[in-house]
Amino acid sequence: xxxxxxxxxxxxxxxxxxxxxxxxxxxxxxxxxxxxxxxxxxxxxxxxxxxxxxxxxxxxxxxxxxxxxxxxxxxxxxxxxxxxxxxxxxxxxxxxxxxxxxxxxxxxxxxxxxxxxxxxxxxxxx
Numbered sequence: 138x139x140x141x142x143x144x145x146x147x148x149x150x151x152x153x154x155x156x157x158x159x160x161x162x163x164x165x166x167x168x169x170x171x172x173x174x175x176x177x178x179x180x181x182x183x184x185x186x187x188x189x190x191x192x193x194x195x196x197x198x199x200x201x202x203x204x205x206x207x208x209x210x211x212x213x214x215x216x217x218x219x220x221x222x223x224x225x226x227x228x229x230x231x232x233x234x235x236x237x238x239x240x241x242x243x244x245x246x247x248x249x250x251x252x253x254x255x256x257x258x259x260x261x262x263x
Contacts, residue, residue, distance in 0.1 A: 139163045139252040141233045146257030149223055153261070157218040159233030159254060166190075167211040170236040170243050172250060173218045175229035175259075182232070186218060187243030196243040200226075223261045230256040 145157040157173065172187035186197045186207040195207055204223075209216040216233060234250035236243075244250075 139166070139169075139235055141235060141252055141254035143231060143233045143254045143257040146231060146259045148260045148262065151224055151261055151263050153223050154219070154221045155223065155259060157220065157231055157233075157257060157259075159216045159218075161214040161216075161235065165211070166209075166214050166216075166235055168237075168239050170238070170240050171207075171209055171216040172234045172236065172243065173207065173216075174232045174234055174247065174250075175227075176232070176256075177226075177229040180229075182247060184245040184247070185231070187236075187245065188216065189241065189243055190239060194242055196245065198245075220259070223259075225261045225263045228259060228261050230258050232256045 140162045168190045173185040176182040188195045188207045206219040233254040235252040236250045
């Protein structure tokens with residue numbers, strides 16, 4: 138079993154930055170694809186970004202390209218999301234997720250992820 142714990146959320150003004158972290162325990166994530174999803178109030182959970190276990194392939198939803206960067210440190214069993222130039226529409230609960238299939242290309246489908254964290258709130262004020 139894998140436990141994921143997110144941290145780093147908070148309140149920031151538009152244009153600001155935050156760095157989210159996801160720490161894993163239970164087993165090593167070195168072979169897992171890792172991803173970030175988010176869910177705004179009244180909306181469905183949506184894909185934000187993902188990274189393969191090697192770190193060689195990443196994927197971003199169009200609305201965050203050029204502003205967000207996903208990275209991982211397999212030695213620390215951790216994944217990060219650096220969020221720059223934040224906008225009010227980025228406000229959401231951000232979730233870390235792990236896909237145990239060793240995919241070459243990260244998947245964007247919620248159903249492909251096997252483990253989820255509890256989420257961390259990100260609020261961007263205008």
